[in-house]
Amino acid sequence: MNKTNRWIYAIAGVIVLLFAGLIYAWSVLSSPIAAEFTSWSKGALSLTFTLAMSFFCIGGLVAGLVADKVRERYIFIVSAVLFLIGFELVSMISSIGMLYLGFGVLAGLGAGCSYNAVMGSVTKWFPDKKGLISGILLMGFGIGAFIIGKVYAGLLGSFGWREEFKALGIIVFAVIFIGAFIVRKPTAEEQKAYAVEDKKSEKSTSxxxxxxxxxxxxxxxxxxxxxxxxxxxxxxxxxxxxxxxxxxxxxxxxxxxxxxxxxxxxxxxxxxxxxxxxxxxxxxxxxxxxxxxxxxxxxxxxxxxxxxxxxxxxxxxxxxxxxxxxxxxxxxxxxxxxxxxxxxxxxxxxxxxxxxxxxxxxxxxxxxxxxxxxxxxxxxxxxxxxxxxxxxxxxxxxxxxxxx
The missing domain is CATH 1.20.1250.20 (MFS general substrate transporter like domains)
Structure with a gap:
């Protein structure tokens, strides 16, 4: 098997995490929401991100627990659906409870599921480059908020924030859904082939x-x-x-x-x-x-x-x-x-x-x-x-x- 094939999964993983990392753009995403709902305090709005981070951890934990029981494809699909429903719900909010549910709970869970599914699948293709592949994948997750947040802020003059949230939900759904049919774990034979270079390393545990x-x-x-x-x-x-x-x-x-x-x-x-x-x-x-x-x-x-x-x-x-x-x-x-x-x-x-x-x-x-x-x-x-x-x-x- 051509060893360069594994980079296909790495690239797909980076793209998925680029969009899943959107939850970290909360400070940008929330600005027009705060401007519309002036009665909501900064503390109340900040709780949305706290909830998102909490459910991000929960989503990652759940995805990790079922990783050996179901194919990663299904975890990605669940993540995509959670993002779609969550962002659609945010686009229709009339109360802060809807915001907490849509962004804090559903989008947070979706991000955690995608994050764990990508890391748990793609890193197994690189037993000889554990640190490097982790860094490359997580770079996508880290800069996604910056890039997409800038685009979101730049388009606010042309579109309302509700329309942008709807569009983002559809785009994130599409990216993660497509990724579900590309990203996969290596077979035992494929993993062994890439582990050859790592056999003499004393840094790796057996x-x-x-x-x-x-x-x-x-x-x-x-x-x-x-x-x-x-x-x-x-x-x-x-x-x-x-x-x-x-x-x-x-x-x-x-x-x-x-x-x-x-x-x-x-x-x-x-x-x-x-x-x-x-x-x-x-x-x-x-x-x-x-x-x-x-x-x-x-x-x-x-x-x-x-x-x-x-x-x-x-x-x-x-x-x-x-x-x-x-x-x-x-x-x-x-x-x-x-x-x-x-x-x-x-x-x-x-x-x-x-x-x-x-x-x-x-x-x-x-x-x-x-x-x-x-x-x-x-x-x-x-x-x-x-x-x-x-x-x-x-x-x-x-x-x-x-x-x-």
Whole structure:
């Protein structure tokens, strides 16, 4: 079999995740909704995204649990239908409860199902490139919100937001539905053919751990805490990114602020590919330590930028920050496959992604701290503390062994 064939599944997976990642464009998608329903508070609207992230995790977990029982095609089809119904419902909302159900519950579940189905299927084609393929796939998921969000915002002048939601629902449905008939897992023979190059690697485990076995290992919990700390720190900065730009350049136009903040998303996508590839080359510990170091550099640059009121330094800091945050997600995938095997990867991967439920409070906490202190420096100091703790977790991680 021609080995280049596997890239067909990788490309299809990236396209599916590009559209499934639309839920991360909530800040852009919600702007015209907030303008129409002025009686809805920011907190009430923000709960929509919190629900979407929660049901994203639930959708991923459910997809992982049924991965060995049903073909991934059916998971994709369910995801496509959930998006279609969810976005159609949002286009007809008259109450915030309908918004919660349409976007928070249905679209969140749909995104989680697609995410897990793609990662659980396509990564198995690349046992020799666990990190790289994770980074490539997750780049699609990361930049999808930025690209489609820009298109959505640009078309608002020509179409109403309700019409755009209807159109998005149909488009996302079509893309994921078509992907259902392209993306698949490799057969045992196909997987062995691609694993030949990986046989001599000491970095790869030959053991498969069940989910119960995985969560009983200290190595899992150390990594879980690492992921929470870095993701929470990242979400804390993202939540305050616009304010940081405004503080260093008060006269800057809103469009320019959005572009600078958008650099985080762009370099987040680039960072996913870079760190995914680095995991394959450097291994788990060096990659995680490098990620912690880059996070620290990005925070220090932003501290200097705030103190010196330097917009160019903010831009540089955001670029470094995007790259470092991009390193967390592909490491999640590569780490789970590397340490706990391929057999139970879909379920195990969905479990590690539950760190997002706790990390999502990073943005809320950052907002509360800023309201109390009136300065971003306190937030940065807490971020440095989180990075130090994540570094300690990294140094303590040891490869697990069955029965120990």
């Amino acid at each position: 053991e498969d751990f069940t989910t119960i076995e995985m969560v009983s290992k200290v190595s899992f919990w150390l990594y879980f805490v690492y992921a929470i700390l870095l993701s929470a720190a990242a979400l804390a900065l993202i939540a305050q990114a616009s304010g940081i730009v405004t503080e260093t350049a008060p006269a800057l136009a809103a469009g320019s602020i959005a572009t600078i903040v958008g650099l985080i998303s762009i370099f987040n996508g680039i960072g996913r590919v870079i760190f995914g590839g680095l995991y394959d080359k450097l291994g788990q510990k060096k990659t995680m330590l490098l990620n912690c170091g880059l996070f620290l550099v990005s925070v220090l640059i932003n501290i200097v930028a705030i103190n010196s009121v330097s917009l160019p330094l903010v831009v540089i800091g955001f670029i470094f920050f995007g790259l470092s945050y991009g390193g967390v997600t592909p490491t999640n995938s590569a780490y789970i496959m590397d340490f706990y095997g391929v057999k139970n990867y879909p379920v195990n991967f969905s479990i590690i992604n539950l760190n997002l439920l706790l990390a999502s409070f990073g943005g809320t906490l950052a907002g509360m701290i800023y309201d109390m202190q009136g300065t971003y420096l306190s937030i940065f100091m807490i971020m440095i503390g989180a990075i130090v703790l994540a570094t300690i977790c990294t140094l303590l991680i040891k490869r697990p062994a069955k029965g120990k």
